[in-house]
Amino acid sequence: MAFKLDSKIPAGELAQKWSNHKAAIKVVSPANKRKLDIIVVGTGLGGASAAASLGELGYNVKVFCIQDSPRRAHSIAAQGGINAAKNYRNDNDSIYRLFYDTIKGGDYRAREANVYRMAEVSNCIIDQCVGQGVPFAREYGGMLDNRSFGGAQVSRTFYARGQTGQQLLLGAYAALNKEIAAGSVKSYPRHEMLDIVIEDGEARGIIARNLVTGELERFGAHAVVIASGGYGNVFFLSTNAMASNGSAAFQCYRKGAGFANPCFTQIHPTCIPVHGDQQSKLTLMSESLRNDGRIWVPKKIEDVKALRSGAKKPSDIAEEDRDYYLERR
Ligand SMILES: Cc1cc2nc3c(=O)[nH]c(=O)nc-3n(C[C@H](O)[C@H](O)[C@H](O)COP(=O)(O)OP(=O)(O)OC[C@H]3O[C@@H](n4cnc5c(N)ncnc54)[C@H](O)[C@@H]3O)c2cc1C
Known part of the structure; x- marks a missing residue:
């Protein structure tokens, strides 16, 4: 059977499609929101902000991630802005x-x-x-x-220096923690989604492995949000976090979700396999270095002491006596 692609984009003029949809959509009363459970898989910028916002709106939210803390999602790697x-x-x-x-x-x-x-x-x-x-x-x-x-x-x-993703995730994580403390969101770190439960064509729950005990656990909900990020680790070389493994997306695919545009994978030059002496495209100048200068400490302990005592200014330290430790090879 041919796959029917329905992106469910509202009708109307381009600029009004979503505004009209928002204005016309059925809303859930505050009294009913707390009767609805929503599962969010992933705690990166997508998942953490969705879980925090849904919790603040009054829904019962369960949020899952592989890492030991929601704030270790790979979103922290984003630099530019x-x-x-x-x-x-x-x-x-x-x-x-x-x-x-x-x-x-x-x-x-x-x-x-x-x-x-x-x-x-x-x-x-x-x-x-x-x-x-x-x-x-x-x-x-x-x-x-x-x-x-x-x-x-x-x-x-x-932007926030060369660490925009890190700072954005700290913001989203703080908002998420506020909801966890308020009881509207329950956090399940160290839980890997292994399967998605479908009932009558709708996602109604997940099966997850508790990565601490090894137990399989099941969770039901009225809706499931998948915010599990990219899948860089399907490639032989990757700079992505190990949790960027595509496991959740693959389970959704197996249960009938569409998969599109693998050509949108961003390639980091350090992950192009070496194939010759003349190949130059294996390094990427860090965005943080490009925009915010370089970081160094004095190589000699005498210079450290002189700086601490005020006997020398940083500009007195010669270039060859500076250790650009982030750029060491
Ligand atoms: C080096 C780098 C630089 C970038 N720079 C920019 C930039 O300058 N500007 C910009 O707009 N974008 C940038 N991006 C892209 C952007 O950062 C990402 O697209 C975005 O942060 C992804 O967020 P996410 O929430 O979708 O996924 P992630 O942050 O990867 O989070 C995925 C979450 O899903 C969880 N998860 C995955 N599988 C499972 C499972 N099976 N069970 C349970 N949990 C699971 C993980 O534990 C994690 O919590 C950059 C990306 C990188 C890597």
């Missing part, structure tokens, strides 16, 4: 321009309505992150800084 159409630089940015650039950057393969919605809510996402305490870079006057990133013609990237 997060785009929003705030137009702070007055360089003619707009929701439409962010939408257009994203469609183009996605090789015209992304779903237009969903990308438009992403561009539309991008400004609120930055506001929410700031509200959660994410320390985005600021200009000296205190305003949020923006840089042009990934070849964009406008400056719309919000």
